[in-house]
Amino acid sequence: MKSFNPPIRTLMGPGPSDVHPRILSAMARPTIGHLDPAFVGMMDEIKTTLKYAFKTENELTMPVSAPGSAGMETCFANLVDPGDKVVVCINGVFGMRMKENIMRFGGEAIVVEDDWGNAVSTDKVEQVLKNNKDAKILAFVHAETSTGARSDAKTLCKLAHQYNCISIVDAVTSLGGIELRVDDWEIDAVYSGTQKCLSAMPGISPISISERALAKIKNRKTPVTSWFLDLNLVMGYWGGSTQRTYHHTAPVNTLYGLHESLLMLAEEGIENAWVRHQKNHQILSDGLEAMRIKFLVKKAHRLPQLNTVFIPKGVDDGLVRNTLLNDYNLEIGAGLGAYAGKVWRIGLMGHACRLENISLCLSALSAVLDKG
Numbered sequence: 001m002k003s004f005n006p007p008i009r010t011l012m013g014p015g016p017s018d019v020h021p022r023i024l025s026a027m028a029r030p031t032i033g034h035l036d037p038a039f040v041g042m043m044d045e046i047k048t049t050l051k052y053a054f055k056t057e058n059e060l061t062m063p064v065s066a067p068g069s070a071g072m073e074t075c076f077a078n079l080v081d082p083g084d085k086v087v088v089c090i091n092g093v094f095g096m097r098m099k100e101n102i103m104r105f106g107g108e109a110i111v112v113e114d115d116w117g118n119a120v121s122t123d124k125v126e127q128v129l130k131n132n133k134d135a136k137i138l139a140f141v142h143a144e145t146s147t148g149a150r151s152d153a154k155t156l157c158k159l160a161h162q163y164n165c166i167s168i169v170d171a172v173t174s175l176g177g178i179e180l181r182v183d184d185w186e187i188d189a190v191y192s193g194t195q196k197c198l199s200a201m202p203g204i205s206p207i208s209i210s211e212r213a214l215a216k217i218k219n220r221k222t223p224v225t226s227w228f229l230d231l232n233l234v235m236g237y238w239g240g241s242t243q244r245t246y247h248h249t250a251p252v253n254t255l256y257g258l259h260e261s262l263l264m265l266a267e268e269g270i271e272n273a274w275v276r277h278q279k280n281h282q283i284l285s286d287g288l289e290a291m292r293i294k295f296l297v298k299k300a301h302r303l304p305q306l307n308t309v310f311i312p313k314g315v316d317d318g319l320v321r322n323t324l325l326n327d328y329n330l331e332i333g334a335g336l337g338a339y340a341g342k343v344w345r346i347g348l349m350g351h352a353c354r355l356e357n358i359s360l361c362l363s364a365l366s367a368v369l370d371k372g
């Protein structure tokens with residue numbers, strides 16, 4: 001065995017996305033203790049810039065020491081009381097995972113289903129909320145990475161409050177890539193991930209919890225069934241200005257990476273990052289459409305950071321993706337579920353969302369398709 005030296009790839013799949021060299025070098029800095037005052041100062045800066053990224057003043061805004069899936073689980077573990085009715089919107093893989101979480105934490109899932117590739121129907125959600133006045137939570141995915149569809153988070157969260165529900169929003173793929181306003185849209189609980197549009201390494205899940213959601217957690221009749229994800233305990237380490245107590249050993253170097261990625265987002269300006277994703281998406285989609293490649297999602301609901309396109313007829317999915325990887329060091333994503341073998345998912349996330357990547361993707365894809 002010898003040291004592992006990964007090949008240098010261009011990552012244009014559904015995540016992880018290209019990690020900026022500044023972030024990689026930040027992670028290589030010396031490890032210090034996770035209760036070291038210098039580290040605690042950095043933690044405070046992470047919390048401040050996360051509030052900036054989420055556009056929130058929520059005090060409980062912090063990174064969970066595990067990937068996006070753990071952010072999802074944190075929200076459901078803390079907010080679902082056994083027996084709670086939870087309206088959950090399913091229009092792709094991640095909505096299905098939300099439902100799975102609700103059931104595992106003892107909730108009753110009321111499903112609002114939409115076809116894969118469509119946005120969540122706000123009309124259907126309103127009807128279901130009307131018919132289930134005792135529902136406690138509305139849960140949905142803002143940016144469904146399995147299909148590339150964007151749902152109207154603002155309207156859905158408004159509906160949630162209108163019907164006395166708190167909202168749980170999956171923003172794993174949205175944060176840093178498209179408009180997301182936690183306070184203005186009155187989102188109650190939101191989780192994201194570092195490896196999508198923040199372009200940091202995989203493994204951390206930023207979350208933000210509103211006062212209203214926090215009140216629900218504090219009023220729980222039963223303890224949170226997960227010890228690791230119980231926010232009452234986690235906050236002893238990440239919380240306020242009081243003395244920090246040991247809960248778990250924070251992933252010190254990974255958090256250096258998150259700190260650098262948030263600094264870069266603030267330097268660019270988050271609104272500028274949204275615009276960059278939209279502009280580059282336009283260039284990529286013009287190029288793909290010129291190759292007569294068609295999108296799964298209607299224009300109005302397309303995510304700029306995740307482009308799902310139909311594989312042209314007669315083209316071998318695996319062969320094309322392998323050739324892109326082996327000959328061009330370019331990774332694009334495969335389809336999931338019913339769309340496996342039928343679509344590709346081309347990511348334009350964070351640092352991967354730049355002209356040279358688009359140019360590589362279009363020319364490589366065109367060359368490979370011509371040859372096949």
Ligand SMILES: *Cc1c(COP(=O)(O)O)cnc(C)c1O
Nearest residue numbers: 067068069094143145172173193
């Ligand atoms: C990637 C993703 C997740 C899961 O994040 P992991 O870091 O892979 O655990 C959850 N929801 C959505 C919408 C995602 O795109």
